[in-house]
Amino acid sequence: xxxxxxAHTPSILTTQGDNQSIPLxxxxxxxxxxxxxxxxxxMWIMNTSSAATPKQLxxxxxxxxxxxxxxxxxxxxxxxxxxxxxxxxxxxxxLHYYGQRSNTHRRGIQQHFEPSHPDYFSFRVRSGPAEQNSxxxxxGDIYGGEMFFFxxxxxxYWFCNNDTGGDASQAAxxxxxxxxxxxxxNWQTKRFDYYLDGELIKAGVxxxxxxxxxxxxxxxxxxxxxxxxWWDDIRLGVHTLPxxxxxxxxGQLSTTETIHAQATISAAYLTAGQHSxxxxxxxxxxxxxxxxxxxxxxxADSPGLLLPRAEIDFGAVVPGSSATRNLRIANSxxxxxxxxxxxxxxxxxxxxxxxxxxIPAGQSLDIPIQFSPQEARAHNSSITFTTNLPxxxxxxxxxxxxxxxxxxxxxxxxxxxxxxxxxxxxxTQITFSNSGQGPLNLTALLxxxxxxxxxxxxxxDPLHIARSGGPDSFGYTFxxxxxxxxxxxxxxxxxxxxxxxxxxxxxxxxxPRDSNGNNPGAFVTGLPLTFEFPxxxxxxxxxxxxxxxxxxxxAAPKVSADxxxxxxASRPTKP
Numbered sequence: 001x002x003x004x005x006x007a008h009t010p011s012i013l014t015t016q017g018d019n020q021s022i023p024l025x026x027x028x029x030x031x032x033x034x035x036x037x038x039x040x041x042x043m044w045i046m047n048t049s050s051a052a053t054p055k056q057l058x059x060x061x062x063x064x065x066x067x068x069x070x071x072x073x074x075x076x077x078x079x080x081x082x083x084x085x086x087x088x089x090x091x092x093x094x095l096h097y098y099g100q101r102s103n104t105h106r107r108g109i110q111q112h113f114e115p116s117h118p119d120y121f122s123f124r125v126r127s128g129p130a131e132q133n134s135x136x137x138x139x140g141d142i143y144g145g146e147m148f149f150f151x152x153x154x155x156x157y158w159f160c161n162n163d164t165g166g167d168a169s170q171a172a173x174x175x176x177x178x179x180x181x182x183x184x185x186n187w188q189t190k191r192f193d194y195y196l197d198g199e200l201i202k203a204g205v206x207x208x209x210x211x212x213x214x215x216x217x218x219x220x221x222x223x224x225x226x227x228x229x230w231w232d233d234i235r236l237g238v239h240t241l242p243x244x245x246x247x248x249x250x251g252q253l254s255t256t257e258t259i260h261a262q263a264t265i266s267a268a269y270l271t272a273g274q275h276s277x278x279x280x281x282x283x284x285x286x287x288x289x290x291x292x293x294x295x296x297x298x299x300a301d302s303p304g305l306l307l308p309r310a311e312i313d314f315g316a317v318v319p320g321s322s323a324t325r326n327l328r329i330a331n332s333x334x335x336x337x338x339x340x341x342x343x344x345x346x347x348x349x350x351x352x353x354x355x356x357x358x359i360p361a362g363q364s365l366d367i368p369i370q371f372s373p374q375e376a377r378a379h380n381s382s383i384t385f386t387t388n389l390p391x392x393x394x395x396x397x398x399x400x401x402x403x404x405x406x407x408x409x410x411x412x413x414x415x416x417x418x419x420x421x422x423x424x425x426x427x428t429q430i431t432f433s434n435s436g437q438g439p440l441n442l443t444a445l446l447x448x449x450x451x452x453x454x455x456x457x458x459x460x461d462p463l464h465i466a467r468s469g470g471p472d473s474f475g476y477t478f479x480x481x482x483x484x485x486x487x488x489x490x491x492x493x494x495x496x497x498x499x500x501x502x503x504x505x506x507x508x509x510x511x512p513r514d515s516n517g518n519n520p521g522a523f524v525t526g527l528p529l530t531f532e533f534p535x536x537x538x539x540x541x542x543x544x545x546x547x548x549x550x551x552x553x554x555a556a557p558k559v560s561a562d563x564x565x566x567x568x569a570s571r572p573t574k575p
Contacts, residue, residue: 055112055113055114056114057113057116057118057236058118058236058237059113059236059237060233060234060236061233062091062093062232063232064092064093066083066093068081068082068083069081071111073109073110073111073112074109075106075107075109075110075219075221079097079099079107079221079222079228080097080098081096081097081108081109082095083095084096084230087126087177087230088232089124089125089231089232090124090232091232093232094124094126094230094231095109095220095230095231095232096229096230097220097222097231098128098226098229099228103223104223105136105138105221105223106138107221108136108219108220108221108222109219109220109221110217110220111218112217113215113216113217115141115213115214116214116215116236116237117215118185118215118236119184119185119186119237120181120235120237121181121235121237122180122182122233122234123137123179123180123231123232123233124177124179124180124232125177125178125180125229125231126174126229126230126231127152127172127174127229128174128228130155130156130172130174131154132152132154132222132223132227133154133222133223133227134222134224134227135152135222135229135231136150136219136221136223137150137151137218138217138218139217140209140216141212141213141215141216142216142217146209146212147190147208147212148160148192148207149161149163152174153168154224156171157169157172158196160202160205161194161207161208162501163208164206164207165206166194166205166206167194167202167205168501170201177232178196179196179197179233180195180196181194181195182195189204190206190207190210190212191205192204192207215236243267243297244263244264244265244279244295245263245266263279265297267297267299272299272334273298275296275297279295300390301334302334303331303333303335303336303337303338303361303387303389304331304332304333304337304389305329305330305331305332305337305339305387305389306330306332306395307329307396307397308364309532310395310396311397311398312325312369312397312400313400314401315401315402316403317372317401317402317403318373318404318406318438319376319403319404320374322372323370324368324369324370324371324537324538324539325369325532325534325538326367326369326539327367327368327369327383327397328364329364329365329366329367330363330364331361331362331364335361336359336360336361337360337361337389338356338357338388339355339357339359339385339387340355340387341355341385341386342385343383343385344381344382344399345382346380348371348375348379348381348401348403349369349370349371349372349381349383349399350369350372351367351368351370352368353367353368366541369383373401374403375403376403376405376406377402377403378400379399379403381398381399382396382397382399383396405436405438406438407438407439408434408436409433409434409440409442410432410433411431411433412430412431412432413430441471467480467486468480468483468486474536524545526544527545528541529542529543540553
């Protein structure tokens with residue numbers, strides 16, 4: 001069979017931060033199955049020899065042949081391994097392991113390799129229920145040493161060499177697949193970069209056992225009784241091409257049919273200069289099962305514009321009022337990014353950000369976006385940018401919000417005066433109504449004040465502190481631990497020396513330590529959050545924490561007159 005390929009050596013010229021698409025036309029002379037993959041150095045071919053014979057790298061396994069036990073071996077696991085089409089991380093099939101009956105490591109299935117030094121490892125994994133330890137993947141040597149130890153722990157987080165300085169901060173949702181990558185595996189420094197779903201989670205993660213000199217074993221298993229997990233698309237020693245991806249990677253062509261494979265090129269964060277790789281065409285043609293198409297990417301030195309979060313929903317904002325959210329803009333290039341103008345498609349949206357906006361290379365900036373509706377309707381808009389980019393920016397932020405019909409509160413009286421004789425009981429009535437068009441949420445609060453010098457009332461009554469209240473105008477309420485369904489004390493150990501995954505807050509500033517070594521006035525500010533937290537109409541991306549555990553968002557810490565933080569606590573003996 002012969003192939004008609006539109007370009008055997010595509011060459012693309014782009015600039016940093018830009019995205020482009022290139023067409024690749026493929027026409028076979030007979031019906032065939034087609035799979036497109038992207039490599040930068042090596043082809044990879046499925047090794048179908050017996051599992052008793054160690055494999056050589058590069059190695060891949062996608063379970064698309066519907067089997068596992070002709071290339072893998074059972075490692076004394078008490079569960080059951082099956083290839084299933086119920087769920088898959090890539091393609092149609094995946095490996096499902098379930099029914100483990102003993103809490104023992106490396107009891108599942110395993111793959112053997114010739115002693116190897118891979119520089120890349122990736123796989124797709126889906127865990128079982130969040131309270132189970134499942135989805136284990138380990139890489140190690142013939143002596144049982146492990147350089148990589150990965151699983152979903154019973155707290156619902158992915159554990160990647162966390163006991164030796166790795167990471168356990170990423171949530172493991174049992175309802176979805178995750179793609180895990182180990183890039184830049186360095187056998188001199190014994191470190192690698194950990195990626196999850198294409199995002200760098202932590203660079204320079206240390207091998208779990210730095211004495212591991214080569215890779216000879218790959219294990220897939222679960223730990224807890226009756227736990228389960230799924231794995232798919234395993235690749236070891238394959239160099240991926242991160243700046244190019246095909247929207248559709250497989251299909252079937254008839255004799256006269258032509259496929260137009262659309263590839264997306266992303267030069268975000270790439271260094272200026274030439275980057276080369278190859279497109280690998282794999283088919284069931286016995287005479288041309290692999291065709292390599294070299295590709296070159298020329299990246300010019302320039303700024304780049306990326307929006308990590310390209311959608312902002314302001315929710316419901318009453319007409320005549322406003323709400324503020326932050327839009328983060330990142331510079332993915334190597335030159336300074338300058339934004340001269342912001343363009344809003346709807347006048348209900350705007351920004352008080354001073355222009356021009358200057359963002360150095362590799363950095364990001366949050367700019368405030370305001371939503372100020374004047375009408376009771378839904379608003380759908382966008383924001384575009386005028387910049388110093390050498391190409392038209394295709395980055396657009398979508399802005400949405402609604403201006404609900406406002407309520408109007410009316411009362412039958414604005415002042416009520418009642419004289420109650422001693423020992424008597426009287427009642428009165430006030431009528432509240434809503435003359436507006438929107439729903440009215442009303443909470444009645446009764447506040448009493450002592451009248452100094454009045455009959456039967458002492459001007460020295462102690463101050464009464466409310467133990468519950470709200471909601472306020474933003475809908476917030478408060479309760480302490482003496483109220484039903486109120487706050488309760490629960491101690492979660494997050495200190496790293498005690499096995500937790502917390503972050504030590506240093507250095508603390510504030511009042512000097514006392515003679516006992518205590519520092520009650522200490523605090524830390526500017527602590528970044530890993531998510532945006534809406535608080536009183538503003539998206540907060542950092543917070544401050546006092547030594548007593550008080551969390552606040554103000555620019556200045558909350559201290560009492562004696563300079564000490566006061567944090568109400570039901571168990572003051574705990575920090």
